[in-house]
Amino acid sequence: xxxxxxxxxxxxxxxxxxxxxxxxxxxxxxxxxxxxxxxxxxxxxxxxxxxxxxxxxxxxxxxxxxxxxxxxxxxxxxxxxxxxxxxxxxxxxxxxxxxxxxxxxxxxxxxxxxxxxxxxxxxxxxxxxxxxxxxxxxxxxxxxxxxxxxxxxxxxxxxxxxxxxxxxxxxxxxxxxxxxxxxxxxxxxxxxxxxxxxxxxxxxxxxxxxxxxxxxxxxxxxxxxxxxxxxxxxxxxxxxxxxxxxxxxxxxxxxxxxxxxxxxxxxxxxxxxxxx
Numbered sequence: 001x002x003x004x005x006x007x008x009x010x011x012x013x014x015x016x017x018x019x020x021x022x023x024x025x026x027x028x029x030x031x032x033x034x035x036x037x038x039x040x041x042x043x044x045x046x047x048x049x050x051x052x053x054x055x056x057x058x059x060x061x062x063x064x065x066x067x068x069x070x071x072x073x074x075x076x077x078x079x080x081x082x083x084x085x086x087x088x089x090x091x092x093x094x095x096x097x098x099x100x101x102x103x104x105x106x107x108x109x110x111x112x113x114x115x116x117x118x119x120x121x122x123x124x125x126x127x128x129x130x131x132x133x134x135x136x137x138x139x140x141x142x143x144x145x146x147x148x149x150x151x152x153x154x155x156x157x158x159x160x161x162x163x164x165x166x167x168x169x170x171x172x173x174x175x176x177x178x179x180x181x182x183x184x185x186x187x188x189x190x191x192x193x194x195x196x197x198x199x200x201x202x203x204x205x206x207x208x209x210x211x212x213x214x215x216x217x218x219x220x221x222x223x224x225x226x227x228x229x230x231x232x233x234x235x236x237x238x239x240x241x242x243x244x245x246x247x248x249x250x251x252x253x254x255x256x257x258x259x260x261x262x263x264x265x266x267x268x269x270x271x272x273x274x275x276x
Contacts, residue, residue, distance in 0.1 A: 001172075002144055004029040005108045012046075013068045013100065014077050019047070033111050049110060054103070057088055063096050064103030112206045121209035122149070124200055126223070126235055128216040131185050133237060135198045137178040140167060149202040150232075153183060187246070189239040195221065201232035220245075 008027040015023045024031055024039040035042025047070075054065035066072055067080050074080050084096040112119060120141035127134050139149060141164070148162040160178050167173035185195040202208050210233045214223040222240040227233050239245060 001029060001033075001142055002108055002112065005033065005111060006104055009064070009104045009107060013064065013104075015069060016075050017073050018069050018071075019043075030111075049107065053106075053110065057084065060099050060103035061106050062103070063099035064107065067096060067100045109206060119206050119209050120146070120202070120204045121211065122200060122202055122233075123211045123213065124198065124233060124235055125213045125215075126196075126198060126237065127214075128185070128218065128221055128237060130217070131187060132182045133185055133196050134182045135180045135235075137180070137200060139164075139176045139178075139202070140170070140173050141204070142172055143174055147203045149200055151178075151180075151201075152197075152199040153180070154186075154197050185237065185245075189245065191242045192238055192240065194224075194236045194238050195245075197234060197236045199232060199234045201228075201230060203231050207231060219251075 008030045012019070012023050012027060012030070021040050021043040024035075024043050027042075030046070031037060031039050031042040033042075034045040049061075050065045050070050053059070054061040054070065056062040057066040063084070066084055067077050069077075069080060072080050072083065074083065081093060081096050085093055088096075120139070122140070123138035125136040125138075127136070135153070137149070137151065139162075146164075151158040151160070158180060160180075162176055162178075164174035164176045167175040183196065187195070189195055208231060210227065212223075212225050212233070212235055214235065214237075216223065216237065220239065220241045222238045224236045224238050225233065226236075243249075
């Protein structure tokens with residue numbers, strides 16, 4: 001999708017005069033990404049990007065919109081490029097073109113960050129049972145340039161092969177599932193202390209969408225999620241009782257799942273409620 005957006009922004013730049021909604025004709029990917037299939041909405045969103053990022057012709061995005069005719073008009077992109085050189089003291093006629101090309105790539109990043117369906121997404125799953133936990137990681141991305149993720153467990157790097165394969169249900173995506181081995185929880189913890197930490201960093205060109213799923217057999221263990229500017233996410237299992245993990249008083253189990261069982265006569269009930 002990135003390549004298609006670049007191609008269509010170049011087509012948009014060639015138009016005559018001030019940009020209007022008619023320039024969106026035939027620009028399928030731009031219309032889908034910005035307007036959910038509606039050209040008028042897509043054009044309004046593109047002009048909003050112009051107002052937010054492109055009113056200064058000295059910037060890369062501003063150079064793109066200048067050569068596209070926003071606030072300039074003129075009959076062709078070549079006329080606008082010549083005027084840009086004279087108005088903004090560019091070194092030569094190729095300067096606005098180079099700036100505009102950089103602006104196109106920046107715009108593609110902005111557009112794709114708005115469209116979650118086109119962004120890479122990662123699913124971080126953590127399963128706890130007994131004194132152990134197991135992480136399962138799923139990475140999904142379109143068929144384009146990518147960076148491998150970096151995974152740490154309790155601060156230690158985890159190495160694995162990142163060979164992607166076609167996604168089983170999404171034709172334009174590739175996929176990699178990583179099932180990490182079962183690991184021991186840290187049982188020497190107090191209240192709100194971390195028993196295990198899974199950190200996943202994925203330095204993709206477009207900010208990934210993160211999804212987290214966690215299942216704990218012990219109701220005394222809480223799951224905590226943190227995200228970071230470095231395009232990373234951290235999932236930790238935390239001990240959420242003031243008693244030590246080995247104290248199972250008040251808990252019952254079927255051999256797989258623990259549950260709390262309390263005496264209803266000792267519970268704090270709302271006023272007017274009673275146990276019969």
